[in-house]
Amino acid sequence: MIVMLAGGIGGAKLVSGFYLGNLASELTVIGNTGDDLKFLGLRICPDLDTIVYTLSGKVDPKRGWGLEGDSFSTLDALKILGAQDWFRLGDRDLATHVWRSSLLAEGLTLTEVTRRMCQVFGVECRLLPMTDTYVPTEIVTEIGALHLQEYLVRERCRPKIRQIRYPGIEESKPSVAVEESICKASVVILCPSNPFISIGPILAVPGIRSCLRDTDVPIVAVSPIVAGKALKGPAAKMLEQLGYDVSPTSIARLYSDFLDVFILDERDEILRAEIEDMGIKVQVLNTVMYTLPDKIALARDILKSL
Numbered sequence: 001m002i003v004m005l006a007g008g009i010g011g012a013k014l015v016s017g018f019y020l021g022n023l024a025s026e027l028t029v030i031g032n033t034g035d036d037l038k039f040l041g042l043r044i045c046p047d048l049d050t051i052v053y054t055l056s057g058k059v060d061p062k063r064g065w066g067l068e069g070d071s072f073s074t075l076d077a078l079k080i081l082g083a084q085d086w087f088r089l090g091d092r093d094l095a096t097h098v099w100r101s102s103l104l105a106e107g108l109t110l111t112e113v114t115r116r117m118c119q120v121f122g123v124e125c126r127l128l129p130m131t132d133t134y135v136p137t138e139i140v141t142e143i144g145a146l147h148l149q150e151y152l153v154r155e156r157c158r159p160k161i162r163q164i165r166y167p168g169i170e171e172s173k174p175s176v177a178v179e180e181s182i183c184k185a186s187v188v189i190l191c192p193s194n195p196f197i198s199i200g201p202i203l204a205v206p207g208i209r210s211c212l213r214d215t216d217v218p219i220v221a222v223s224p225i226v227a228g229k230a231l232k233g234p235a236a237k238m239l240e241q242l243g244y245d246v247s248p249t250s251i252a253r254l255y256s257d258f259l260d261v262f263i264l265d266e267r268d269e270i271l272r273a274e275i276e277d278m279g280i281k282v283q284v285l286n287t288v289m290y291t292l293p294d295k296i297a298l299a300r301d302i303l304k305s306l
Contacts, residue, residue: 002303003185007032007047007198009064009232010224011191012054017295019055019125027125028181030208032193033110034130034137034166034201037149039087040078042097043104046149047198048114048129049096056121064232067092086154111175128181130202133172137201138165148197157234161241164196166204174205182211187306190221192287194235195254196242212258218306221255222263222287222298223248231288249274256280263287263302 006015006029018027032047046065053059053067060068070090079085089097096117103113109132118127139151141159151157182188193199203209212219225248230236236246244250252262252275262280264272265287272282283305289295 001028001181001185002026003181003188004029004191005032005188005193005199005202006030006051006191007035007193007202009050011047011193011198012050012059012064013289013295014189014191014222014298015051016054016292017289017297017299020292021296021299023299024124028185029125029127030130030178030181030202031114031127032130032198032201034135034197034204035148035152036134036136037087037147038134039089039149040083042094042101043134044087044089044097044149045100045110045114045129048117048127049093051127052114052117052121052123055123055125058121066090087149088153109175111177126177126181128175128178130178130208131172131174131205133168135166135169135172135201135205137197138167139163140165152234157237161238164200164238164242166201169201169204170206172205174208174211179207179211182208182215185215185217187217187303188212188215188219189302190219190255190259192222192224192231194224194230194233194238195251196235196238209258218260219258220261220263220302220306221251221259222302223251223265223268225251225268226265226288227267247271252278252280261306263305 015029036045050065058067060066070092074091075085100113110129111132114127137148139146140163143159224235228246239246248268249271256278259280262275262282264282264284269284275282285301
């Protein structure tokens with residue numbers, strides 16, 4: 001079983017490479033829920049939804065999230081009524097959130113709701129939320145503490161970051177399915193996702209990091225930083241503002257207590273020795289995924305490199 005820790009668009013890209021490379025039946029994805037929010041009375045799970053929409057072929061290809069061809073009539077009508085509209089939710093996307101929220105209100109766990117969502121959308125691999133507990137990530141900035149989505153979407157990443165916190169995470173726990181998937185994995189892969197807001201919340205759930213340290217199978221991380229830049233999202237800005245070098249070396253160091261193999265992009269091969277000095281094996285591959293063949297090729301190259 002291939003287990004992947006994933007969040008954000010970069011995570012969904014690599015997951016799709018494994019999924020569409022005829023590995024769906026072997027794949028279990030542990031999805032980040034630290035970016036979940038409650039908006040308009042609904043439970044929104046952006047990273048879980050992005051993975052489901054991507055794997056089902058329904059994602060908006062231009063944005064990398066949401067549903068292709070969606071309309072926004074409901075949100076426009078809510079704006080007229082005075083409701084907040086900074087978090088843009090399409091009409092069909094809203095249906096997902098209404099459905100999820102109603103099932104959660106009935107007492108179902110997020111794990112069970114996500115299983116049903118995968119079934120409805122025809123997603124054949126297993127997708128597991130990192131925890132069933134609502135633990136939204138908080139960004140402490142120069143203008144105060146913000147929910148992650150307020151920072152990303154409403155404020156457009158403009159305020160300077162002072163700290164990233166995971167309030168309530170200490171009281172959360174992984175589901176039995178999450179723990180078992182790591183224990184039974186043949187390989188665990190950390191996607192090229194933001195280390196603070198996509199992978200960080202998963203690792204902060206009590207028990208997950210220790211499971212990774214204790215397992216004997218290879219644990220692999222793919223760098224989200226290439227040639228000093230993040231290909232998508234604010235990872236580079238966050239590294240800089242939190243006092244880290246904007247470098248794959250910083251990513252490797254964040255995972256060094258459990259990591260076995262680090263996938264470095266060809267453009268950063270000069271950093272190989274620096275990362276290997278941490279006791280981590282380095283494989284140099286082309287990690288930039290512009291097309292579907294790029295995604296499938298990277299997935300296959302990662303497995304060949306082990």
